[in-house]
Amino acid sequence: MYTQSMSVPDDKGSRSVQPMAVTEPADRMARFDACIDADGRIEPQDWMPEAYRKTLVRQISQHAHSEIVGMLPEGNWIGRAPSLKRKAILIAKVQDEGGHGLYLYSAAETLGTSRDQMLQALHEGKAKYSSIFNYPTLTWADVGVIGWLVDGAAIMNQIPLCRCSYGPYARAMVRVCKEESFHQRQGYESLMVMMRGTPAQREMVQDAVNRWWWKCLAMFGPPDADSPNSVQGMRWGIKRVSNDELRQQFVDATVPQAKLLGVSLPDPLLKWNEARGHHDYGPIDWDEFWHTVNGNGPCNKERLATRVKAHEDGAWVREAALAHARKRQQANLKEAA
Amino acid sequence: MSTSRPSTEPAALKEWPLWEVFVRSKQGLEHKHCGSLHAADAAQALVMARDVYTRRQEGVSIWVVPSRAITASSPDDKGELFDPAADKIYRHPTFYDIPNEVGHM
Numbered sequence: 001m002y003t004q005s006m007s008v009p010d011d012k013g014s015r016s017v018q019p020m021a022v023t024e025p026a027d028r029m030a031r032f033d034a035c036i037d038a039d040g041r042i043e044p045q046d047w048m049p050e051a052y053r054k055t056l057v058r059q060i061s062q063h064a065h066s067e068i069v070g071m072l073p074e075g076n077w078i079g080r081a082p083s084l085k086r087k088a089i090l091i092a093k094v095q096d097e098g099g100h101g102l103y104l105y106s107a108a109e110t111l112g113t114s115r116d117q118m119l120q121a122l123h124e125g126k127a128k129y130s131s132i133f134n135y136p137t138l139t140w141a142d143v144g145v146i147g148w149l150v151d152g153a154a155i156m157n158q159i160p161l162c163r164c165s166y167g168p169y170a171r172a173m174v175r176v177c178k179e180e181s182f183h184q185r186q187g188y189e190s191l192m193v194m195m196r197g198t199p200a201q202r203e204m205v206q207d208a209v210n211r212w213w214w215k216c217l218a219m220f221g222p223p224d225a226d227s228p229n230s231v232q233g234m235r236w237g238i239k240r241v242s243n244d245e246l247r248q249q250f251v252d253a254t255v256p257q258a259k260l261l262g263v264s265l266p267d268p269l270l271k272w273n274e275a276r277g278h279h280d281y282g283p284i285d286w287d288e289f290w291h292t293v294n295g296n297g298p299c300n301k302e303r304l305a306t307r308v309k310a311h312e313d314g315a316w317v318r319e320a321a322l323a324h325a326r327k328r329q330q331a332n333l334k335e336a337a
Numbered sequence: 338m339s340t341s342r343p344s345t346e347p348a349a350l351k352e353w354p355l356w357e358v359f360v361r362s363k364q365g366l367e368h369k370h371c372g373s374l375h376a377a378d379a380a381q382a383l384v385m386a387r388d389v390y391t392r393r394q395e396g397v398s399i400w401v402v403p404s405r406a407i408t409a410s411s412p413d414d415k416g417e418l419f420d421p422a423a424d425k426i427y428r429h430p431t432f433y434d435i436p437n438e439v440g441h442m
Contacts, residue, residue, distance in 0.1 A: 046412045095392065102389050106373045109355070115375060116352050172372070179393070321377035322353060328378065 024049045036237050041167045044110035052236055053111050055229075056166050058127075059238065060108040061118045065129035067101035068122075069303050073137040074146060082140060089186050090143065096183065100176045107168040123308045131289065132219055134297030141194060141201075141208035147187015149209070149216045149254065155180050156250045157220065165237030188257065195262050202262070209258070210266040217281070218289040220247040226286075251279050355404040356382040358389075360396035368400050376401075 028047045035042065042048055071094050078094065081087035105115055121127035132150055137143060158180065161173040194201040221227060221243040233239035241249075251270070258265050269282035291297065353375040359368035371390050376382035382401040391399070410418055426432050435442055 043412070045409065092392075095388075099389050099392060102374060103372055109373070114352060175372075318351075318353065318377075321381060322351075325378035325381075 036165055036235075039237065040165070041170070042165055043167045051232075055233065055236070055238065056169065057108055057111050057113050060104055060111075060169055061113070061121070062128050062130075064101045064104035064108060064118065065122045065127055066133070067097045067104060069129045069133045069307060071097045071101075072303055072306055073133055073135075073299075074143060076137055077140065077143045080140070081143075086190065093147070093183050093186065096179050100179070103172040103175055104169075107166075107172040110168045119311065123304070123311060125295065125304060128293065130219065131292040131297060132215055133303060134292050134300045135211075135215060136299055138211075139204050139208060141191065141204040142212070144187045144190040144194065144205070145208040145212045147183050147185075148191060148257070149187075149212050150219070151180060151183040151187060152254065153216045153219045153250050155184060156246050156253070160240035160246075163237075163240055188261070191261055191263075205261075206263050209263045213266050214284060217247055217251070217284055218286070220244075220250065222286065222289075248278050251281050255279055353377050356386075356401045357404050357407060358382075358386040359400040359402070360386075360390055361398040362396055364397060368398065371395075373404060
């Protein structure tokens with residue numbers, strides 16, 4: 001589901017790719033480049049430059065973390081869903097997000113980093129996840145809007161990733177995208193039901209749209225001009241479409257959906273530009289985006305604390321399962337002897 | 338997802354082992370690799386594979402195999418292993434010219 005700007009660095013400060021310290025063997029590098037140029041695919045055991053590997057580990061693990069942390073704001077509403085049907089749908093969606101996280105962790109592990117290392121980086125606050133989850137879900141309408149807009153933005157971002165040059169990531173994304181469509185549709189449908197309800201319900205939808213719209217536009221990441229990592233990502237076939245292009249696609253796709261739903265989008269500058277064949281939209285508040293990315297959004301601390309607590313509370317289960325498996329294995333060995 | 342993974346895993350002792358998951362989507366088709374997961378043992382790996390890879394009836398049967406049990410060919414041997422087949426085009430039916438009158442053969 002949920003990627004943001006994949007060009008966000010994990011470590012504070014450095015916003016661009018560090019100059020390569022290692023020199024890669026020229027013949028292998030040439031073969032790698034030729035494969036990328038021919039739109040080929042790289043598989044786990046193939047040789048790859050260290051910087052390619054590092055970029056992928058960072059991007060795929062950020063993506064995985066986003067899926068896992070993304071379960072939290074919606075999970076908050078499972079106990080409060082307005083009907084059994086909505087509760088079942090929401091549980092299924094949250095379970096999907098967990099599954100997406102697992103596909104992605106597996107993909108990242110093929111690059112030689114362990115699951116524990118990735119989780120540790122997340123829990124220590126060293127690894128990023130999508131900033132969108134550092135905002136609270138205040139009303140039931142937020143759950144619908146997250147499906148419609150947040151998942152909608154994520155789908156825009158993820159469809160080109162199905163063609164990523166790294167095989168395991170691309171395959172994970174194909175699976176994710178197949179499941180994602182349900183997420184967006186259930187959100188939109190739930191909002192349609194509310195829009196047919198009372199004035200208070202309609203207001204609730206509009207309020208949620210107002211709060212989430214700009215954050216969704218920021219999900220696509222900094223403008224191309226401020227996104228130095230994107231160029232290298234494009235060169236490597238990891239990123240196929242630029243942040244600004246994806247953002248534009250999202251705006252163009254969403255405007256008619258909003259109209260049909262009967263809500264307005266909170267941007268006075270939003271209007272159709274005949275000459276460009278696209279919608280123009282107002283400036284995005286990037287200071288707020290970076291503020292949140294760097295740990296100071298309204299829910300950053302709460303999200304991470306919840307994640308760490310869940311991990312720690314589950315430690316005895318993981319240890320017990322492993323101890324049980326070892327005991328059984330030894331019993332089997334004895335029997336065989 | 339992959340088979341050979343670098344063994345530089347400091348936390349590996351505490352981590353559940355890795356399993357590769359193969360799913361048969363319907364009777365009559367082969368099991369196909371669909372991903373991997375961590376589980377303490379085979380029974381748990383099967384249950385987890387059910388939840389992770391078949392939430393939408395994607396399968397009627399699951400295999401789980403410890404990742405370390407898989408032996409894979411090395412990409413460096415690709416040429417040596419597979420190139421010898423490249424010049425044996427007579428192994429393909431299209432190599433042979435047969436008169437049209439013969440019909441489908």
